[in-house]
Amino acid sequence: MLDGDICGKRNVEKTREEWVKAELLALFSELNEVLSEVNFKWWKNPKEVNWDNVKDEIIDVLHFLVSLSLKTGMDESEFFARYEKKNEVNFARQRDIEGYKPEKL
Secondary structure (H helix, E strand, O other): OHHHHHHHHHOOOOOHHHHHHHHHHHHHHHHHHHHHHOOOOOOOOOOOOOHHHHHHHHHHHHHHHHHHHHHOOOOHHHHHHHHHHHHHHHHHHHHHOOOOOOOOO
């Protein structure tokens, strides 16, 4: 895994909590890089979007999301199971809870 290789070569040691903070900061940074690729700055002249760069930045986001998941002890099976369960909750909110339900159905 990339993280293990980097940590070994750079002698990086962190507690689990420190890793979570570091991974979240990295994730935010990568999300910002995606955002920068798609002309969110309305005060600047837009440039043509390079969709290959956007996709590469999304892969970087995915790397840090997977790494964060692993550092919290969540493997791919648990990740998917939790995703499915939370997705059901989110759909139920949209359907059943005032403040979430669309006003016009």
